[in-house]
Amino acid sequence: MTDTRVYPSFARTAARTGGASTRRRAGLMLTGGALFALLLAGCSAGGEPTPTNSAVATSGASADPTTSAEPASSPTPTPEATGAPITQICGDLLTLQDVYDFNPNYGSAPDYSPTADGLAATAATYNGLTCGWSNQTSGELIEVSVVAPNDVLMAALKQQADADSQAVPTYGTPPTVDGFFTYSGGSGQAQVFTGTYWITLSTPAFGEPGDAEGLLSVILAHLG
Structure with a gap:
């Protein structure tokens, strides 16, 4: 015949052990969720980089290049009869x-x-x-x-x-x-x-x- 009696000292130990276990699992779950959120945030930031000032300047220079015109050659004047x-x-x-x-x-x-x-x-x-x-x-x-x-x-x-x-x-x-x-x-x-x-x-x-x-x-x- 099985003894179903619960001894008070064992019950208290089990309760403390079970509560600590539950808190550890909850802490692990919270830590894992925070880490996953950080990883997602990092991926989002890397996928859409914000252009820097130098990139904007380079883009503007390429879109509107400055062309220096060649100086027009002057015709050689004909010497005057004198x-x-x-x-x-x-x-x-x-x-x-x-x-x-x-x-x-x-x-x-x-x-x-x-x-x-x-x-x-x-x-x-x-x-x-x-x-x-x-x-x-x-x-x-x-x-x-x-x-x-x-x-x-x-x-x-x-x-x-x-x-x-x-x-x-x-x-x-x-x-x-x-x-x-x-x-x-x-x-x-x-x-x-x-x-x-x-x-x-x-x-x-x-x-x-x-x-x-x-x-x-x-x-x-x-x-x-």
Whole structure:
């Protein structure tokens, strides 16, 4: 027969043991639940990162890049046709003796100014030296001009002379000296191109190319 009696001391021990066990299980369950909640919170924070300031700045720089424009190249300007100032004076081109040797009736022309639309007038627009000697009887002029053109002007003047005049090889040896002559409007016009100068002589006294050779050779010798 089974003894169903409960002894007081055993019952108290069992009660204390059972209550402690229950509290430990409850504590374990609470600890496990808190740990699981923390793990879930950690996963949520890692799955949706908050962008930092540097990430925003990088994103903005990529979305709106700054492009530096290439500087536009400037076209090279075309050199202007011009002449350098002449350092010589009229007496350096032809002395009174040179003119007298050409024709004793010629002398200085103090009130000289270049004839309109003539070669000397063109020379004056390019810093040229213009000079005049007058026939003391008839008043006709010998006009002399010298220009020191740059390459652009030299090419243009040569082209014009070639179109308007005939080449004269006896004025000098091409290409060191290129000579031209024409008779137009009652006046003979001689032109000579050297490596440095454009020289012109205009006068009614020149009827043909040979008439200008003597004065031209003197002028070329003086200019060196």
